[in-house]
Amino acid sequence: AEARTAIEWNGTGNTSDGHRVKVLGNVGSATDAKAAADAGAEGVGLFRTEFCYLDAPAEPTVSEQLASYTAVLKPFRGKPVIVRTLDAGADKPLQFLSPDAEPNPALGVRGLRIAFDRPDVLDRQLEAIAGAAEDSGAEVSVMAPMVATAEEAAWFADRVRAAGIPRAGVMIEIPAAALVAQEILGVVDFVSIGTNDLAQYTFAADRQLGAVAKLNDPWQPALLRLIGLIGRAAKVTGKPAGVCGEAAADPQLALVLAGLGLTSLSMNAPAVRSVGASLASVTYKQCEAAAQAALAAADPASARAAVKAAL
Numbered sequence: 574a575e576a577r578t579a580i581e582w583n584g585t586g587n588t589s590d591g592h593r594v595k596v597l598g599n600v601g602s603a604t605d606a607k608a609a610a611d612a613g614a615e616g617v618g619l620f621r622t623e624f625c626y627l628d629a630p631a632e633p634t635v636s637e638q639l640a641s642y643t644a645v646l647k648p649f650r651g652k653p654v655i656v657r658t659l660d661a662g663a664d665k666p667l668q669f670l671s672p673d674a675e676p677n678p679a680l681g682v683r684g685l686r687i688a689f690d691r692p693d694v695l696d697r698q699l700e701a702i703a704g705a706a707e708d709s710g711a712e713v714s715v716m717a718p719m720v721a722t723a724e725e726a727a728w729f730a731d732r733v734r735a736a737g738i739p740r741a742g743v744m745i746e747i748p749a750a751a752l753v754a755q756e757i758l759g760v761v762d763f764v765s766i767g768t769n770d771l772a773q774y775t776f777a778a779d780r781q782l783g784a785v786a787k788l789n790d791p792w793q794p795a796l797l798r799l800i801g802l803i804g805r806a807a808k809v810t811g812k813p814a815g816v817c818g819e820a821a822a823d824p825q826l827a828l829v830l831a832g833l834g835l836t837s838l839s840m841n842a843p844a845v846r847s848v849g850a851s852l853a854s855v856t857y858k859q860c861e862a863a864a865q866a867a868l869a870a871a872d873p874a875s876a877r878a879a880v881k882a883a884l
């Protein structure tokens with residue numbers, strides 16, 4: 574059935590009645606970008622720039638960064654690409670940027686928090702991204718990881734715009750940010766939900782620890798309710814809100830996320846076709862019904878069963 578519906582997907586991320594949900598790729602290298610483009614991704618919803626430098630002993634120069642980013646953006650000339658600024662720390666340490674040993678690295682100075690101490694590193698990266706946008710012809714937006722407050726989001730957006738990049742957004746992956754999504758959308762152009770970290774911080778359960786993996790299930794109704802708040806904020810403000818965590822790669826959960834009001838889903842290349850086909854097989858009303866069923870469930874297993882029944 575999967576193969577049949579995949580053939581029916583028209584590649585534009587629409588439900589059968591024409592509701593737009595962009596299907597985008599998650600990438601960390603030029604190879605990933607080519608795979609995402611070949612899979613039919615309409616653009617890139619998450620370019621993890623730190624993946625370019627996991628082994629770098631020193632900060633790459635602006636021209637080195639410009640060259641790496643251009644190589645990733647090239648397959649998406651004329652298409653939207655969201656470049657995430659360096660998300661160093663915790664599960665993704667960078668030798669040249671990670672803070673000294675901390676007792677709880679996931680709760681420490683990571684992601685955008687590093688930029689408050691080192692705005693020079695952020696500004697050099699933004700300069701490289703602006704150059705790569707020009708060289709590649711991609712429609713580039715920039716977003717920050719690990720944002721906790723609207724004040725942090727505003728600080729970031731000002732720096733992005735000062736670098737000549739017209740669209741600035743932030744990730745929502747801390748529960749506090751989800752709770753003030755409307756205020757955050759008041760100061761940025763879009764948000765993108767990182768469900769991997771949002772689940773980790775909502776359940777206080779390490780995303781790398783198998784022993785607590787049950788709590789990190791993206792079908793957990795508590796997580797879905799938090800995501801629903803962000804979907805509502807997107808509707809109220811009329812601004813885009815996407816999902817770029819693993820949750821978006823699940824073809825059934827993708828329908829729930831669309832029904833919660835999210836406007837794009839970004840995933841690794843192998844999931845692009847099946848998520849696109851899943852969206853194309855339902856109406857938007859069915860997505861909304863799936864969302865209501867999942868929100869009302871008591872646990873992940875019942876949420877999965879309720880969504881199946883609602884469809």
Ligand code: PEP
Binds near residue numbers: 619621
């Ligand atoms: C996330 O946290 O869901 C996310 C997309 O970012 P990363 O997995 O890179 O932390």
Ligand code: MG
Binds near residue numbers: 718746769770
């Ligand atoms: Mg994250």
